Amino acid sequence: MTVVTLTINDELVSAQEGETLLAVLRERGVDIPTLCHLDGLSERGGCRLCMVELAGSQKLQAACVTQVQEGMVVHTHSDRLVKYRKMILELLFSERNHVCAVCVMNGNCELQWEAAKLGMDHVRYEYLHPELSLDASHDRFALDHNRCILCSRCVRVCDEIEGAHVWDVMGRGTNSRVIIDLNQPWGSSQSCTACGKCVQVCPTGALFTKGSTVAEMEKQHNFLRWILDGREKKVWSYEKNGK
Amino acid sequence: MSKTIVIDPVTRIEGHAKITLHLDDQGQVEDARFHVTEFRGFEKFCEGRSFWEMPGITARICGICPVSHLMASAKAGDAILGVAIPPTAARLRRLMNWAQLVQSHALSFFHLSAPDLLLGMESDPAKRNLMGLIDRYPDVARNGIRLRSFGQKVIEMLGGRSVHPAWTVPGGVRDPLSQESRSQIQQMLPEALAITEQALDLLRSTADTYRDEEALYGNFPSLYLGLVTPEGGLEHYDGLLRVVDSDGTVLEPGLPLPRYREIIGEAVEPWSYLKFPFYRPAATRAAHGGAAETQYAAGMYRVGPLARLNVCDFAGTPRAEAELRDFRRLAPRGRPVSNSFHSHYARLIEILYSLERIAETLDDPAITDPRIRAHAEVNHLVGVGVSEAPRGTLFHEYQVDSNGILQRVNLIIATGQNNLAMNRTVKQIAQHHIQGGKVTEGILNRIEHGIRLYDPCLSCSTHAVGQMPLQVEIFDSAGRLVDRMARN
Numbered sequence: 001m002t003v004v005t006l007t008i009n010d011e012l013v014s015a016q017e018g019e020t021l022l023a024v025l026r027e028r029g030v031d032i033p034t035l036c037h038l039d040g041l042s043e044r045g046g047c048r049l050c051m052v053e054l055a056g057s058q059k060l061q062a063a064c065v066t067q068v069q070e071g072m073v074v075h076t077h078s079d080r081l082v083k084y085r086k087m088i089l090e091l092l093f094s095e096r097n098h099v100c101a102v103c104v105m106n107g108n109c110e111l112q113w114e115a116a117k118l119g120m121d122h123v124r125y126e127y128l129h130p131e132l133s134l135d136a137s138h139d140r141f142a143l144d145h146n147r148c149i150l151c152s153r154c155v156r157v158c159d160e161i162e163g164a165h166v167w168d169v170m171g172r173g174t175n176s177r178v179i180i181d182l183n184q185p186w187g188s189s190q191s192c193t194a195c196g197k198c199v200q201v202c203p204t205g206a207l208f209t210k211g212s213t214v215a216e217m218e219k220q221h222n223f224l225r226w227i228l229d230g231r232e233k234k235v236w237s238y239e240k241n242g243k
Numbered sequence: 244m245s246k247t248i249v250i251d252p253v254t255r256i257e258g259h260a261k262i263t264l265h266l267d268d269q270g271q272v273e274d275a276r277f278h279v280t281e282f283r284g285f286e287k288f289c290e291g292r293s294f295w296e297m298p299g300i301t302a303r304i305c306g307i308c309p310v311s312h313l314m315a316s317a318k319a320g321d322a323i324l325g326v327a328i329p330p331t332a333a334r335l336r337r338l339m340n341w342a343q344l345v346q347s348h349a350l351s352f353f354h355l356s357a358p359d360l361l362l363g364m365e366s367d368p369a370k371r372n373l374m375g376l377i378d379r380y381p382d383v384a385r386n387g388i389r390l391r392s393f394g395q396k397v398i399e400m401l402g403g404r405s406v407h408p409a410w411t412v413p414g415g416v417r418d419p420l421s422q423e424s425r426s427q428i429q430q431m432l433p434e435a436l437a438i439t440e441q442a443l444d445l446l447r448s449t450a451d452t453y454r455d456e457e458a459l460y461g462n463f464p465s466l467y468l469g470l471v472t473p474e475g476g477l478e479h480y481d482g483l484l485r486v487v488d489s490d491g492t493v494l495e496p497g498l499p500l501p502r503y504r505e506i507i508g509e510a511v512e513p514w515s516y517l518k519f520p521f522y523r524p525a526a527t528r529a530a531h532g533g534a535a536e537t538q539y540a541a542g543m544y545r546v547g548p549l550a551r552l553n554v555c556d557f558a559g560t561p562r563a564e565a566e567l568r569d570f571r572r573l574a575p576r577g578r579p580v581s582n583s584f585h586s587h588y589a590r591l592i593e594i595l596y597s598l599e600r601i602a603e604t605l606d607d608p609a610i611t612d613p614r615i616r617a618h619a620e621v622n623h624l625v626g627v628g629v630s631e632a633p634r635g636t637l638f639h640e641y642q643v644d645s646n647g648i649l650q651r652v653n654l655i656i657a658t659g660q661n662n663l664a665m666n667r668t669v670k671q672i673a674q675h676h677i678q679g680g681k682v683t684e685g686i687l688n689r690i691e692h693g694i695r696l697y698d699p700c701l702s703c704s705t706h707a708v709g710q711m712p713l714q715v716e717i718f719d720s721a722g723r724l725v726d727r728m729a730r731n
Contacts, residue, residue, distance in 0.1 A: 101407075102300045136293050136646040139620070187646070210647075211295050211618075213417060214409040 006072035015068045022050055022063035030076055033085060033114045035203055036151040037064045040224035042160060044152055049085055049114065052076050060084070086120050094125040095174055096132065097146040098204075105205035106214045111149060112204075128174065135180075137187030140210055141199050143178070148206035150176055154198035161227055166192045178206075197223070246270070248673075248682055253277075253691050262669055262690060270679040275670035277662070277694065279517035286652045294323055294626070294647050295413060301639065301654070302407045307350065310343035310398060311632030311657075313411040314480065315639040318628030320413025322501070323643055325622035331612040332415035337480045338604050339401050339410070340630065341597035344479060345435070346394025347633035348548070348590040351698040352442065353387020356587060359692050360449050364456070365685030383445065386438045390594070393435040397601070400424040415616035422611050432602050436562075439594045443566065446588060453584065459675055460693050461583025461668035464489030466522050466544035467553040468660070470631050471497065475556035477563075477596060479631035485554045486522060486544065491578045494524070500629040503638055507655065510539040520544075520660045543663035546635025547697060548589035553579035560603070563596035583668055583696040590633075590698075621647045632657045634698055661697045668693040 002017040008025065015024045020043065025032050035047040045065035052063050055073035060081070075081070092098075092111065100106050132145035155167040155178065166189055170179045181189045199207040200219050208217055229235040251261030260279050267273040285304055292300065298316040302309035314336060321328055358371045361380055370378065377384040395405040401420060402408020410417050450457075470478040471485045475497075483497030486506065495506060508526065510519040521542030528541070544550075558564045570588060574580040580589075604610060621643060628639040635657030642651040672693045676686045 101303055102296060104296070104299075134291060134293055134648060136648055142293060210293075211412065211414070213295075213412055214299060215403065216409075216417065 004068050004070040004072075006068055006070070006074060008074045009076055017068070019068050020064055021052065021061075021066045021068055021072075021074065024068055025050075025052075025063055025076060032063060032076055033118065034064065035110060035114065035149060036153065038153050038157075038201055038221065038224070040161070040221075040228050041153060041156045041201070044156070047149070047151055048088055051081060051084060053078055053081060082118070086118050089115050089118060089120045090123045090125055092149050093120075093123050094127045096128070096130060096148065099146075103147060103205040104208045104212055104214060104217045105147070105219075108215075108218050109205060110203035130174070135186050136210065137185035138189075138192070138194070138210075139187065140194055141186065141196065142208055142210050143180075143186055144206050144208070145177060146206075147204045148178055149204060150178065151203055152178070153201040153203065154178060154207060157197045157201045157224070161224065162193060162195050162197050164191050164193050164195075167198060248677075250687055250690060253694055260694070262694075264669075264673050264677065264682075264690075266677075270677075270681075272670065272673040272677050275666065275673045275690075276514060277665045277669050278515045279662075282516045286654055289652045290649050292649055294320055294621075294641050294643050294649055297639070297641065297649070297652075298411050298413075299407075299409050302409075304654075304656075306406055308343055308347050308632050308634070309407045310339055311630060311637050312639070313408070314340050314630040315628040315632075315637045317411035317413055317416075318481075318630060319626040319639040319641050320628070321617075322626030322628060323621055323623050323641065323647065324413050324617070324619040326414055326617040326619045328415040328617050329612075329614045331419070331609060332615040332617075333480075334604055334607075334610060335401060335416050335420055335615065336411060338420070338601060338610075339398055340480050341601050341604075342394045342397035342401075344394075344597045344631075344633050345594050345601075346391045346398070347698075348594050349387055349390040349394065351633070351695075352587060352590050353383060353390070355698065356692070356695055357383060357387070359688065359695070360446075360453070360587070364689050364692060365683075368684055368688065371688070383442075386441065390435055390438045390442075393431050396431065397428055400428065412616065414618060417616070419613045419615050420611050425605055425611055428601065429605055432598060436595070436598050439591060439598060443588075443591050443595070446591060456689075456692075457582060457584045459584075460672060461586075461664065461696050462581060463664075463667055463671065464581055465664055465667075466494065466525065466542070467550035467579055468522070468544045468546050469551040469554040469636060470500075470629070471555050472559075473497065476559040477551060477555040477557070477567075479551075479597075481630070484629070484636070487554050487579060489579060489581050494522075501627040503627065503629065503655075504640075507638075508539065508542070509655065509659075515662075517662050518655075518659050519662050520655055521663065540663055543667070544660065545583070545664045546657050546660045547586065548593050548633075549580060549583060549586045550635065551631060552589050552592060558592070558596055560596055560599035562599055563592055566592045566595060583664070583693075586696045586698070621645060634658050635660055658697065665694055665697050668696065 003014050004017050005012060005014050013028065022037065033049040035049055036044045043064045045062040048062055050063040051060040053075040054061055100112055135143040150169065152169060155169060158167045159165040166180055168179050170177050170183055180186045181191055199209060200223065201221065246266035248264035249261055253260045253262060260277060263276050264272055265274040289300055297320065298313045301312040301316045304312055354373050358373065358376050362371050362375055398408060399405040402410035466486055466488050468486045470482045472478045472482045484495060484500060484503060485497055486495040487493050498506060506523050508521050508523045510521060512519060519539060521539040522544045523542060526539045526542035552567060552570055558567045570580065570592060573585055624643055626641050630637055637657055638655040640653040641649055643649055669690055672690050676689055
C-alpha cells in the first residue's frame with residue numbers, strides 16, 4: 001500500500017493512501033469532534049463538526065469523508081474552525097427541544113459532551129421549538145423526535161449491520177424526520193427485529209430503552225466492533241479485541 | 244378613605260408572593276389577600292411525554308422537596324403499570340421520604356423561622372435572618388445545618404445525589420441500599436436525634452414569649468386532611484385519606500387514595516396563580532345553605548405537619564408518641580390543634596418521628612435486599628399517586644394512552660391546599676396588629692411569619708426560584724397608590 005506524506009497542524013505526517021483524514025487525525029490523537037461518525041458504520045459527512053482547513057482551498061472539508069493525499073496541508077483548530085463548530089452545535093440545539101435536565105441521556109449524551117468540550121455556553125439563535133411527538137408504541141424502545149439531531153446513525157446501523165433497513169429520513173431541512181418503514185408507528189413495524197442496535201448507536205436521547213431513567217441510559221457501542229471483527233476478520237473473541 | 248396595603252414580595256419563603264391589605268375608611272383591615280405571582284405550567288407541558296419520565300420531570304418542580312414529587316410520581320406510575328412493588332423498594336422509598344421530611348423541616352425551623360422566634364419578630368430586619376442567627380446563636384444555626392445535612396446525605400446515599408435524584412421509577416427504585424450506606428446512616432442517627440431533642444427544648448423555652456402569637460396566628464377552625472395508616476397511625480408515604488373537622492369529628496375516616504377527586508375540588512381566583520383546593524362536601528353544604536354561588540371557601544382545609552398530627556390517632560414510635568401526647572394538650576380534649584403557630588412544634592415532632600422510623604427500618608436486614616424493581620407494561624390508563632410532602636398531601640394523577648403517553652396531568656400540591664388558610668391567617672394577623680392604617684416594619688414581618696407558619700413552597704404549588712425583598716403598597720378606596728414601603 002502506498003504511503004502518503006501530509007502536514008497536519010505544521011507537523012509532517014505519513015499515512016496510508018485511501019485512509020480518511022479523520023482516521024489519521026484520530027490515530028495521532030488530534031481531538032476532533034464528531035457526531036454522525038461512528039467507527040464501524042459508513043461515513044455520511046452530515047454533522048460537519050469534523051471540518052478542517054486545507055491549504056489552497058477556501059472550502060472547509062469534513063475530515064470523515066476526505067481521503068488523505070500527498071502534500072496535503074491541514075489545519076484542524078484555527079479560530080475560524082472553532083467558531084464554526086460552536087455555531088453548528090448552537091444550530092443543533094436551537095432546532096429541536098434539547099431540555100437536558102429531564103432527558104433520559106443526561107450525562108451520557110454525545111451532543112451534551114461536545115457542547116461542553118467546545119465551551120458552547122449559550123445559544124445565539126432563536127429556538128424553533130417545534131411541536132414534536134414521542135413514539136412509545138414499540139414494546140421495548142421509544143423514539144423522541146425532540147432530541148434527534150438527524151445524524152442517521154440509526155439508519156446506517158439498521159441497514160449495514162442488522163440488514164433490516166427499518167429506518168429512513170423523510171422531508172427536507174428542518175422538517176426532516178427519521179421514520180420507521182413507511183412513516184408508521186414503531187410498534188406497527190414488521191421489518192423491525194427489535195435488536196436495539198439503533199438505540200445503542202444513537203448519540204442523544206432520541207432513541208432509548210423504555211422505562212430507563214437518567215444514569216441508566218449508558219449506550220454501548222462495543223457490539224459494532226464485535227460483529228464486524230467476526231464478520232470481516234473471523235475473530236470471535238471479545239476479550240482479545242477489547243473495546 | 245379606605246386603603247390597600249401590599250407586601251411584595253414576601254420573604255423567607257420558597258417562591259414569589261405578595262400580600263395586599265385592604266383598609267376601610269377607618270383604616271382598619273377589611274380584607275387581606277395572599278397572592279402567588281408566579282406561573283409554571285407543568286400540568287400542560289408534560290402532556291405528550293411518557294409517564295416513565297414523570298419522576299424526572301416533576302422532581303424539577305422543586306429543588307427543596309424533589310423527593311416528594313419522586314414519590315407521588317412513581318406511585319402514579321406503579322398504578323399505571325398495575326404492580327405491587329417489591330416490599331424492599333417500598334421500604335426504601337419510605338426511607339428517602341423520611342429523610343426528605345427531616346431536611347425540609349430542619350430548613351423551615353432552623354433557617355426560615357428561627358430568626359423570628361429567637362431574635363424577635365420586630366428585631367432589626369438587617370439581622371433577622373440566617374446570618375443574624377449564626378451571629379447570636381451559632382449552635383442553633385450549626386445544628387440546623389447538621390440536621391439538614393443528615394437528611395440530604397441519606398437521600399444522596401440512596402439516590403446518588405441529594406437534589407433531583409433519578410432513583411424512584413414506576414415499579415420500584417433503581418438502586419438498592421448498600422450494607423455500607425446502611426451502617427453509615429446508623430452511625431449518623433444519634434447526633435440527628437440529639438439535635439432534634441435540643442430543638443424541642445429550645446422551642447419550649449420560647450413558648451412563654453409567644454403566648455400572644457400562639458393565640459392569634461392562624462388560630463381558627465378549619466378542616467384537616469392527611470394520610471393515615473389503615474390502623475389510623477401517622478403516615479407519610481401511603482395509606483388512606485382522612486379528614487377531620489375543628490371539633491375532632493372524623494368526616495372521612497379513610498378514603499382510598501385514587502378516589503381523592505370525590506372529596507377535593509379546585510377553585511380559581513383571578514388575583515393569584517395559586518389554585519384554591521377545597522373539601523367538596525363542606526362546600527356543597529354551604530351552597531345549599533342559601534348562597535347563590537358555590538361557597539368553596541367553606542371547604543377550607545389545612546394540610547401539613549399540623550394537619551397530619553391532627554388527623555392521626557397515634558404516631559407509633561416511642562419518642563414521637565410522647566411528644567404527640569404533649570402536642571394534643573395544646574387543644575381542648577378530643578379536638579384538633581387549630582392554631583397554625585404550633586406548626587413549628589409539629590414539624591419538630593415529625594423530624595423525631597422520621598428519625599425513629601429510619602432507625603427502625605434500617606434495623607431490618609432485609610433493607611439491603613437487591614430485589615427492588617417490578618417490570619410491567621401499561622395496564623391501566625389512569626394512575627393516581629398520593630404521598631405526604633413536608634408541607635402536606637401531594638397528589639399526582641396521570642391519564643395515559645395505551646403507549647403510556649400522557650394525555651392529562653393533574654397535580655395538587657401541598658401549599659395550594661393551605662391557600663385558603665394562609666389567606667385567613669394573613670387577615671387575622673393584619674386585623675389584630677394594624678390599627679388606624681399604621682403599618683410598621685415589625686408588623687409586616689409578623690404578617691410574613693403568618694405565611695411562614697405554612698412553610699409554603701410556591702415554586703411547587705404553582706408548578707420559580709429567586710430572592711424576595713419586601714414591598715408594601717397602600718391603596719385608597721379608589722385603588723390609587725398612596726404609600727409604599729420597601730425592604731431590600
